[in-house]
Amino acid sequence: MLSVSDAIAAVLNATSPLVPESLPLAETLGLVLAEDIHSNTDLPPFDKSLVDGFAIRLSSFQSELPVLEIVSAGQVPTRQLDQLACIQIMTGAQLPIGADAVVPIEHTSQRSDANGKMVVTFSSNVATWRSGTNIIRRGAALKCGELVVISGSELRPQELGALAELGHANVLTRRRPRVAALATGDELVPIDQTPGPGQIRNSNELMLCAQIRRAGADPIPLGIARDERVHLRERIEAGLQADVLVLSGGVSMGEKDLVPSELAAAGVRQVFHKVNVKPGKPAWFGVLDKSPTANSQVSRTLVFGLPGNPVSSMVCFELFVRPALRHLMGYAAAEPTPIKARLTQAHTTKGDRPTYHPAHIEWHPNGPTVTAVPWVGSSDLRATVAANSMALFPAGDQTYETSSIVDVIAW
Amino acid sequence: MLSVSDAIAAVLNATSPLVPESLPLAETLGLVLAEDIHSNTDLPPFDKSLVDGFAIRLSSFQSELPVLEIVSAGQVPTRQLDQLACIQIMTGAQLPIGADAVVPIEHTSQRSDANGKMVVTFSSNVATWRSGTNIIRRGAALKCGELVVISGSELRPQELGALAELGHANVLTRRRPRVAALATGDELVPIDQTPGPGQIRNSNELMLCAQIRRAGADPIPLGIARDERVHLRERIEAGLQADVLVLSGGVSMGEKDLVPSELAAAGVRQVFHKVNVKPGKPAWFGVLDKSPTANSQVSRTLVFGLPGNPVSSMVCFELFVRPALRHLMGYAAAEPTPIKARLTQAHTTKGDRPTYHPAHIEWHPNGPTVTAVPWVGSSDLRATVAANSMALFPAGDQTYETSSIVDVIAW
Numbered sequence: 079m080l081s082v083s084d085a086i087a088a089v090l091n092a093t094s095p096l097v098p099e100s101l102p103l104a105e106t107l108g109l110v111l112a113e114d115i116h117s118n119t120d121l122p123p124f125d126k127s128l129v130d131g132f133a134i135r136l137s138s139f140q141s142e143l144p145v146l147e148i149v150s151a152g153q154v155p156t157r158q159l160d161q162l163a164c165i166q167i168m169t170g171a172q173l174p175i176g177a178d179a180v181v182p183i184e185h186t187s188q189r190s191d192a193n194g195k196m197v198v199t200f201s202s203n204v205a206t207w208r209s210g211t212n213i214i215r216r217g218a219a220l221k222c223g224e225l226v227v228i229s230g231s232e233l234r235p236q237e238l239g240a241l242a243e244l245g246h247a248n249v250l251t252r253r254r255p256r257v258a259a260l261a262t263g264d265e266l267v268p269i270d271q272t273p274g275p276g277q278i279r280n281s282n283e284l285m286l287c288a289q290i291r292r293a294g295a296d297p298i299p300l301g302i303a304r305d306e307r308v309h310l311r312e313r314i315e316a317g318l319q320a321d322v323l324v325l326s327g328g329v330s331m332g333e334k335d336l337v338p339s340e341l342a343a344a345g346v347r348q349v350f351h352k353v354n355v356k357p358g359k360p361a362w363f364g365v366l367d368k369s370p371t372a373n374s375q376v377s378r379t380l381v382f383g384l385p386g387n388p389v390s391s392m393v394c395f396e397l398f399v400r401p402a403l404r405h406l407m408g409y410a411a412a413e414p415t416p417i418k419a420r421l422t423q424a425h426t427t428k429g430d431r432p433t434y435h436p437a438h439i440e441w442h443p444n445g446p447t448v449t450a451v452p453w454v455g456s457s458d459l460r461a462t463v464a465a466n467s468m469a470l471f472p473a474g475d476q477t478y479e480t481s482s483i484v485d486v487i488a489w
Numbered sequence: 490m491l492s493v494s495d496a497i498a499a500v501l502n503a504t505s506p507l508v509p510e511s512l513p514l515a516e517t518l519g520l521v522l523a524e525d526i527h528s529n530t531d532l533p534p535f536d537k538s539l540v541d542g543f544a545i546r547l548s549s550f551q552s553e554l555p556v557l558e559i560v561s562a563g564q565v566p567t568r569q570l571d572q573l574a575c576i577q578i579m580t581g582a583q584l585p586i587g588a589d590a591v592v593p594i595e596h597t598s599q600r601s602d603a604n605g606k607m608v609v610t611f612s613s614n615v616a617t618w619r620s621g622t623n624i625i626r627r628g629a630a631l632k633c634g635e636l637v638v639i640s641g642s643e644l645r646p647q648e649l650g651a652l653a654e655l656g657h658a659n660v661l662t663r664r665r666p667r668v669a670a671l672a673t674g675d676e677l678v679p680i681d682q683t684p685g686p687g688q689i690r691n692s693n694e695l696m697l698c699a700q701i702r703r704a705g706a707d708p709i710p711l712g713i714a715r716d717e718r719v720h721l722r723e724r725i726e727a728g729l730q731a732d733v734l735v736l737s738g739g740v741s742m743g744e745k746d747l748v749p750s751e752l753a754a755a756g757v758r759q760v761f762h763k764v765n766v767k768p769g770k771p772a773w774f775g776v777l778d779k780s781p782t783a784n785s786q787v788s789r790t791l792v793f794g795l796p797g798n799p800v801s802s803m804v805c806f807e808l809f810v811r812p813a814l815r816h817l818m819g820y821a822a823a824e825p826t827p828i829k830a831r832l833t834q835a836h837t838t839k840g841d842r843p844t845y846h847p848a849h850i851e852w853h854p855n856g857p858t859v860t861a862v863p864w865v866g867s868s869d870l871r872a873t874v875a876a877n878s879m880a881l882f883p884a885g886d887q888t889y890e891t892s893s894i895v896d897v898i899a900w
Binding site: 272282 | 691865
């Protein structure tokens with residue numbers, strides 16, 4: 079049976095990043111930049127005051143100086159400091175020519191002279207100041223031509239700020255993948271209905287849509303497909319319009335597990351079925367290659383058939399679907415990243431498959447610790463509510479002692 | 490001057506969680522539950538097969554048995570195992586009365602007998618199996634009345650799944666705060682325009698809106714307010730309709746720093762102005778108490794005047810605004826949580842204020858490390874692009890040696 083790492087590799091191998099598009103910067107939070115952005119200007123674009131105060135020339139400083147003019151932010155000085163004088167200046171305003179320091183207003187007092195002109199008295203020991211005090215020079219933060227944000231970077235608030243500063247109202251990035259979620263099974267009823275005998279509510283659709291959103295993609299909820307070929311096929315066809323179709327249920331060995339055969343009938347080529355993992359053994363993955371149309375550049379839909387038990391669905395999403403979504407979005411590191419953590423208590427595993435056990439990771443100055451939470455199996459969602467991660471225990475019957483190091487994948 | 494911790498305490502003290510509302514579960518991802526949810530049912534609601542196979546009664550097991558009926562998921566068994574027979578059953582289906590184990594279909598072979606009835610031969614050593622093999626009993630995952638999700642929990646995909654399973658199509662939670670963002674300053678031009686002499690682009694609005702969204706709130710961008718009383722007042726009045734108004738710029742000591750006086754004129758009561766922090770000293774915070782109207786339960790708008798330099802704005806948002814938003818949303822832990830991390834290289838600080846320095850934190854099995862990134866000051870957004878956190882260096886001139894432990898706040 080396929081290993082988890084081989085299954086992830088097969089998913090990534092079948093997945094290509096979406097075609098970059100120019101999008102309004104304001105809509106790109108959490109997306110990945112698809113171009114290198116170099117600065118097209120010096121930043122700051124001019125010598126600038128860092129404080130509200132008085133611009134002076136240190137070489138001609140006196141403890142009392144007349145004020146030539148006032149420069150607010152957004153204004154341009156009309157005078158220069160070529161005489162015994164100072165210029166009042168506001169934070170962020172452009173420094174006058176000849177000035178080489180700014181004295182904060184708190185270190186001064188002001189009065190009017192006989193002609194009604196403002197005169198400033200400096201209370202600080204300004205004469206000993208170094209050139210450049212309270213000034214940021216043109217280009218000190220960034221020089222024209224320097225690399226600001228590299229292609230492949232996630233666009234966080236600070237990248238948006240830096241790109242806005244440089245006037246990139248649009249940037250080349252990859253849009254959020256559209257991901258259809260379809261729950262299958264005659265036992266399912268909508269969450270606002272009361273299940274009859276033998277029935278349960280469709281909790282997977284809502285959970286998977288939340289996972290899709292958390293991964294940075296746009297979910298398209300498709301409701302419940304009955305275990306009936308015509309109906310299932312119609313819902314599958316709808317889902318195949320998306321970049322990714324995630325189904326839950328219908329991939330086991332049962333008589334009504336119609337998902338693999340109906341996907342095949344819809345032209346989806348199976349890449350794998352069954353992975354050596356607990357929970358999630360029946361996981362199915364395939365691809366549909368489509369001819370590009372005038373309206374769409376999408377040429378391939380990725381299709382995941384996840385097992386129907388909720389913890390299986392959730393774990394398989396994190397292991398297989400999320401990496402695919404990150405790869406579509408252009409993230410360099412698409413795979414789940416295991417963290418090494420110390421067990422807070424001994425843990426005994428049994429079984430012939432590697433187990434991803436709901437766990438609680440905590441961050442400490444001397445390294446993370448992890449606790450496996452009580453868990454009765456793949457239908458036990460409450461265990462995942464107590465968890466914030468999954469700990470990997472390899473196949474085989476074994477007891478892991480307290481302080482053993484295990485791999486953990488944070489959710 | 491107010492310390493950062495006193496300023497955060499003042500913000501939280503002036504902030505009350507929003508009034509809980511019943512919201513559709515599908516819209517609550519990332520919100521905080523405002524009620525305890527107990528299970529209203531046993532989960533699973535019936536004894537259930539974990540595999541596709543044949544339900545048997547171990548006490549009357551034989552290596553070959555006739556099949557009484559087939560039970561799919563969603564169906565209810567009509568027969569019970571009170572004779573030498575088995576019942577075919579699908580994953581997730583309800584177990585027939587009398588059955589105490591399910592043999593996976595892979596461990597069987599099937600044939601038709603002389604009457605055309607199905608007979609199963611079991612290849613495994615089933616007789617030695619324990620009762621309950623491949624079965625999950627009613628209530629094993631959750632018993633009726635048990636606490637499932639506690640009030641104050643963040644609603645993640647797994648909580649949504651667990652609540653959906655129990656039929657909570659609506660839950661009591663607190664909506665996303667609406668947060669208006671207003672950049673002020675005559676030096677600002679929109680990001681798609683070319684700044685003239687002395688001007689810069691309005692990068693803060695977009696960055697703050699992204700920070701607001703990352704904090705789980707809904708941003709309302711209000712554009713640029715000029716340093717002119719009538720115009721500024723009109724924009725402030727618009728912003729005061731929101732739960733929170735975040736301004737940037739106009740809070741320093743300059744002649745055109747009209748924000749505090751115009752906020753006062755609009756009825757906003759100042760709580761603090763100036764915090765002992767670098768960057769961000771001019772930070773301003775106040776509140777406006779409003780009479781509730783028929784359309785709104787909001788009775789208080791929180792108002793933050795952040796310094797205009799982009800790194801000051803960003804840092805002050807994380808220190809002061811984000812905790813307020815989390816408190817509004819009902820998070821128990823609203824304050825920034827410092828992480829202890831080891832410096833990867835020596836770092837020298839100067840100055841009379843505690844400094845939050847853009848930094849890069851890395852997670853290692855033996856604990857996090859942190860590197861202060863090169864940073865020329867509060868207008869240097871590129872430093873934040875290289876960073877994923879801020880490291881706190883207390884006031885005073887000091888060199889911190891490699892491996893010193895410092896507090897770090899992750900972004």
